[in-house]
Structures are given as structure tokens and as C-alpha cells.
Amino acid sequence: MNKFISSIHDYFSPDLSWIPQQTIPQVTHVEKPLSHLLSGKLFLPYELPEESLSFINAHFTKVPAIEKHWWGYRCRRCGNQKKYLFAYMPCGDQGKKCLYCRKCIVMGRVSECTPLYLFVPSVQWEKVKEACVWKGRLTSFQADAAEKINEVMAKGSARLLVWAVCGAGKTEMIFPGLATAFAQGKRVCLATPRTDVVRELLPRFESAFPNVKIQALFGDSPVKQADAQFILATTHQLLRFARAFDVMVIDEVDAFPYHADVSLPFATRRAAKETAGIIYLTATPRPKQLKEIDSKKLPTVFVPRRFHGHPLPVPSFVGCFNLRSSLKQERLPEKVKAWLDKRGVVTRQLLIFVPTISDAALVERLLHATFSSITAVHASDPDRKEKIELFRNKVYEVLVTTTILERGVTFPSVDVIILDSGHTVFDQAALVQIAGRAGRSPTDPHGEVVFFHQGKTDAMEGAVEMIKRMNKRGRKIVDALH
Amino acid sequence: MHCINCHEVFMQQTFWSNLFLPDKRNPVCDDCRNKLIFLTEPVCPKCCRPMDKPDLCLDCQSWGGNSDILNKNISIFSYNQAIKDIINRWKYRGDYLLGKVFQYELARVFNQHYKNLEAVAIPIPLSKERMLERGFNQAESLAGFLDIPMVHALTRIHSEKQSKKSRTERVTAQNPFRLTRSVISPVILVDDIYTTGTTIRHAASLLKEAGVKEVYALTLIRS
Ligand SMILES: [Zn+2]
Numbered sequence A: 001m002n003k004f005i006s007s008i009h010d011y012f013s014p015d016l017s018w019i020p021q022q023t024i025p026q027v028t029h030v031e032k033p034l035s036h037l038l039s040g041k042l043f044l045p046y047e048l049p050e051e052s053l054s055f056i057n058a059h060f061t062k063v064p065a066i067e068k069h070w071w072g073y074r075c076r077r078c079g080n081q082k083k084y085l086f087a088y089m090p091c092g093d094q095g096k097k098c099l100y101c102r103k104c105i106v107m108g109r110v111s112e113c114t115p116l117y118l119f120v121p122s123v124q125w126e127k128v129k130e131a132c133v134w135k136g137r138l139t140s141f142q143a144d145a146a147e148k149i150n151e152v153m154a155k156g157s158a159r160l161l162v163w164a165v166c167g168a169g170k171t172e173m174i175f176p177g178l179a180t181a182f183a184q185g186k187r188v189c190l191a192t193p194r195t196d197v198v199r200e201l202l203p204r205f206e207s208a209f210p211n212v213k214i215q216a217l218f219g220d221s222p223v224k225q226a227d228a229q230f231i232l233a234t235t236h237q238l239l240r241f242a243r244a245f246d247v248m249v250i251d252e253v254d255a256f257p258y259h260a261d262v263s264l265p266f267a268t269r270r271a272a273k274e275t276a277g278i279i280y281l282t283a284t285p286r287p288k289q290l291k292e293i294d295s296k297k298l299p300t301v302f303v304p305r306r307f308h309g310h311p312l313p314v315p316s317f318v319g320c321f322n323l324r325s326s327l328k329q330e331r332l333p334e335k336v337k338a339w340l341d342k343r344g345v346v347t348r349q350l351l352i353f354v355p356t357i358s359d360a361a362l363v364e365r366l367l368h369a370t371f372s373s374i375t376a377v378h379a380s381d382p383d384r385k386e387k388i389e390l391f392r393n394k395v396y397e398v399l400v401t402t403t404i405l406e407r408g409v410t411f412p413s414v415d416v417i418i419l420d421s422g423h424t425v426f427d428q429a430a431l432v433q434i435a436g437r438a439g440r441s442p443t444d445p446h447g448e449v450v451f452f453h454q455g456k457t458d459a460m461e462g463a464v465e466m467i468k469r470m471n472k473r474g475r476k477i478v479d480a481l482h
Numbered sequence B: 001m002h003c004i005n006c007h008e009v010f011m012q013q014t015f016w017s018n019l020f021l022p023d024k025r026n027p028v029c030d031d032c033r034n035k036l037i038f039l040t041e042p043v044c045p046k047c048c049r050p051m052d053k054p055d056l057c058l059d060c061q062s063w064g065g066n067s068d069i070l071n072k073n074i075s076i077f078s079y080n081q082a083i084k085d086i087i088n089r090w091k092y093r094g095d096y097l098l099g100k101v102f103q104y105e106l107a108r109v110f111n112q113h114y115k116n117l118e119a120v121a122i123p124i125p126l127s128k129e130r131m132l133e134r135g136f137n138q139a140e141s142l143a144g145f146l147d148i149p150m151v152h153a154l155t156r157i158h159s160e161k162q163s164k165k166s167r168t169e170r171v172t173a174q175n176p177f178r179l180t181r182s183v184i185s186p187v188i189l190v191d192d193i194y195t196t197g198t199t200i201r202h203a204a205s206l207l208k209e210a211g212v213k214e215v216y217a218l219t220l221i222r223s
């Protein structure tokens, strides 16, 4: 009976005891770089460096890649336990069939007959004294969070959620903690859902931590090896690690695909050492995280103010009851037209969010007469990068976009409107993020945010409530300071 | 049911003909299927290359027209990003199951063109090293979807690495195959892609020399 209960428990919370315990490595000085390169990672047989076979034979543990349970299978690399993401394929000439995992196949196929090789020593990484050369100053809001982050990173064996509004300056908040971690000789990973963010963060960290070896890992990154003390990676890259990091920072923990995909929480847990300090960053927690915050299961620190000290712009709602039918007849809804007329000539650029790709093309066309420099982007637009860059350089006055620009990208001075904000693609988190695109610059902290809708949704009201709550929290702290 | 390509849930079409034969149902959702480009007339009657008029293409003319050792090639799709992605995951990443994306269309096209030939299917073989690397031969998977006997009558004696050679070098290159058993019935050579037609004709020439009267080809993609 106990066995049954434990196997049920394992179904929901995968057992990781197959990972060998951390050992004090008996590696020679010559082998040290090799242990930096190979430790804390999962390898397929053909990925093992041939020239290091004697080292591998001496130190590596070989484990089956797929676990068999009474309820089904689990892939040890990606945590997949969905039946439809496993399949059989022929194996050898004897007509034998082998089960393989389809979920993580882009990282090389793991099957019943391909073992995973791993090596989990407690490798000593360099103790870098005073690693942070950043000379900026944290706001009092940032400083409070930075102190708590520092504590978790220094002590380990703890988790902390940092709930920081869009534009709070979260990267700088982790600097002091990182400095402490590097001074202690810890290995750190910052994982974020999007490749663009990895690319953008690398130079910022390189200039703040010039004496720490940093590598960026993403789908087609030039660096593949990952032997640096500080790894910046897309969340998917975590599938390659096991018990590798003393400190993990999970950026945008609420963002797709992290919250939709069991692989990523699984891989995060495995990539972290058991004694790791884990920091989650978010501007828009999901209901699951809110529950953990409310029940005090997940220690949380709030950063309710942007780094420039101004509150978040609160979206206003404009109901237009013929919104869909107008667009269908290829007309701009009257209320939208009126708002644009009233807006008149302003220096701010305009960011327009729409639910679908076809809407983006349509709205671009409809506004062409009004704005001479306008363009539209969507996820599979091949010119997406260039268009965003041109908008940032103010070559375009107006950018029409699907939800792809809801996060990450910042433009200093924009008004933001959504057409059809009641559409299901705009969930509460998306709406808060979209509203968060406005007012990012200290020189123009008050962008306008308007949701044009054809009926208010819970998501819209929830978003406004979340924004007001953070502004209120910020106000209180500001008042207390004076 | 989950689409085997995008993994999204979709409603499968059920007809009387496949009600009790779940294997005969198309396991691909419409979204994924609509991203593939089916070859449409007019095409070269010999090799299926898209044409302005249904005339013999220049390549096929240079293969000798009526004296061409290949009777005919039928392809199903033209090359685009969507099919490239699927082939990449199937053949190179090794997601064996994805071959089933093509099962339904392959069987349909076979019935339309080759049903009454009483032929056997011969997959274009992989070299030993490639086979070991990938674990399966994509051409064999495709041949396995046809309701006719499959014969392993060819082996590859040279490796597949030919992409760096020029086209003429490839055409005049040595035959990379060897015939390992005799065949008397008509033959349908099966492969995933028809590019210059050289590979198929290398295989066809061995079969012709060994006395096979008719050699056809069935390929997924005409690039
Ligand atoms: Zn897997």
C-alpha cells in the first residue's frame, strides 16, 4: 500500500533519486577543466567527448533514460509522461521495438536502449571577489528586494518569488546577490523563456561582471559547451542539466512556455542542486503562484514601483459595441477613430495590439491614410526583428502587433491601445504586460493605455485591479518614507 | 486524438471505411495538413515536376525520353518550409512516428497511379553508418505504408555524402548501389525526395540490367 501511495506521489512529483549523489571528486589538476565541462549535465552516448573516455569511465554514472511505471512512462531528460508523446521504433535487425521520447527529440533521441550518462561532483568554481563593477544605484524599492535576493543566493536551500512590476529594473536587483554568490564560488544559471532576452542580457552581465566567465545558451547559440560559472539560457536549455547550479534565477516564471509545460519545472528542479537558492521573477503571477503567495508557501518580495518612481499607467476601458462588425466590414470602429482624432498630434509613438494576424494586417491597412509611417508584425513575420528595430528608432510612428510584443520589448515613449481586449488571447497576465509597455522612460513616465472592447471580461477587470493594487502598495511605501 | 505533428488535440474524420480501422485514419490535423503543398497539374508526365504545360521537362528529355530507364516518378508534395520541418524532425532528429504524417497520402496516391501494376516496393537503402546513426530508413518506412510486398533488393556501397559535388559529377558518379537479389515483377522504387532523379535512376539501371521490365518511382517530395 505504501508503495502504491509513493508511486502516486511520484506521478505528480517526480522522484529524482536516480541522479547520483554529489561526491567530492578525486580529479587531478589536469582533469579540472574537464570536470567543469562535464559536471552537472546529461549526455547521450554519442555526445560524450571521445578523447575523455577514460575520465568518463572513471567518473560517470549510466542510467536508463526512460522510467517504466504502472501508470506509464517518464522521460528522465524532459519529464514527459504523456502517452502520446512516446512512440515505438524498430531497434536493431531482430525486429525488436524500442520506446523513445518524442517530446525532447530535438535535443537528440532518448530511448529505452540509449542510457543517459551523468557526472555530479561538487566541483569548486572560482571564488571571484568583488565581481560586480556596476556603479549604478538601486532605488529603495529595488534595494529592499535586492537584499532578500542576496540572502537566498548566499544561504541556499530556499526559494523566493520577486513580484516586480514591468519596468521595475529587475536585472539590477539581482546584481548584489550574484556578487555574493560568485564570491562564494557558486555556479549560477539565469533562465528565461525567450532567446531575445538571453541575447540582450549577455552584454549587460558581461559589463557588470567582467571577471566572471559567462556563456549564453539558446537553440542555435554559437556556444554549446556550457563550462562557464554563469550560464544565461533559454528555459529549454535546462533539459541538459542535472544538479548543476547553486543559484538559479527563473525569469518570467509565469510566461509561456514555462507555465504550460511540465518539462520546464521538472528540468528546473533537476538542474538546481538540492541545496540551491532559487529566485523566481515575475510581473504577473499566475493563479497557481498567487495561491502559493497567499498561503505563504512561497516567500515573496514585492517591487511595486518602477525604477523611475512613477506609478503604472492604469488602463481605461472604451466599449464599442460594433467593434467586430466594423472590422469585418473593413471599417475602423467609430470610438477608435474618435480617440485617435482627440489624441491629435503627440510626440509619443503608438503601439496597437490586436488578437490575430489577419486583424494586424487589416488595421495596418485601415490606418494607412491616417498615419504615413505604420507597419504590422506577428510571430512568423520574417521581418519582425527589423520592423521592431525601426519602430524603436522612430522610423515608424505606429506599430500594429499581435501578442508577441506583450513582453520584454521596451520602447521609451508610447501610447498603448488594444483593439478587442476581450478576446481570449488577452488573458489577465497578457493585459498587465501590455499595459506595462507604456510609460517606461523617466522622461515620459505617463503613457496612455486604452482597452477598446466589446464587453468587459474578468481578465480585463483583473488586470486593472492588479495594476491598481501594485500602485497602492507603492504609494504606501512612498508615503511611509516621507 | 492528438495530431502527431503539432500534438494539438483535433477531431479525426471517421468514415465507414475506417470506422473499425483506426490505423487508416489520418493522424494529422487539418492545420498541419493545410501547410503542405500538394503538387498539382500541369506537371512533367515523367517526373512530376511542376510545369506550365504537361510536357516532358528538359531534365527528362536529357534522360532519354522514351528510352529513359525509369518509367515514371510520382511525387506528392512540393518542397516548402512546413514539409522541410517535418522531414527534419522525422529523418534527421529521428522521430520515427512522424512518418505516419505521410501514410494516408502515400496510400491514396499509390492507389490512384500504381494500384494495378502488381509491383513490389523497393526502398532506396541507407548506408550502414547512416542506418546506425538514425536507427531507421525513412524510405523503408514509406514503402511499409503501401499494401504491396516490400523487397530489400538493394544495398548502398557508397555513402550518401554527395551534396558538395556538382550536379554533373553526381550524374556521372559511380552507381552507389548493388543489387543483392533478383526481382521479376515490376518495381516501385520508394524514397522521400526526388531532386535530380539521379539516385532513383542509379537504382533503376541495376534493376533493368537484371531484367526487370518496368521500374517506377514513388517519392514524397518533388523538389
Ligand atoms: Zn523526453
Ligand SMILES: [Zn+2]
Binding pocket: B003, B004, B005, B006, B007, B008, B028, B029, B030, B031, B032, B033
Ligand atoms: Zn497538427
Ligand SMILES: [Zn+2]
Binding pocket: B044, B045, B046, B047, B048, B049, B056, B057, B058, B059, B060, B061
Ligand atoms: Zn520531368
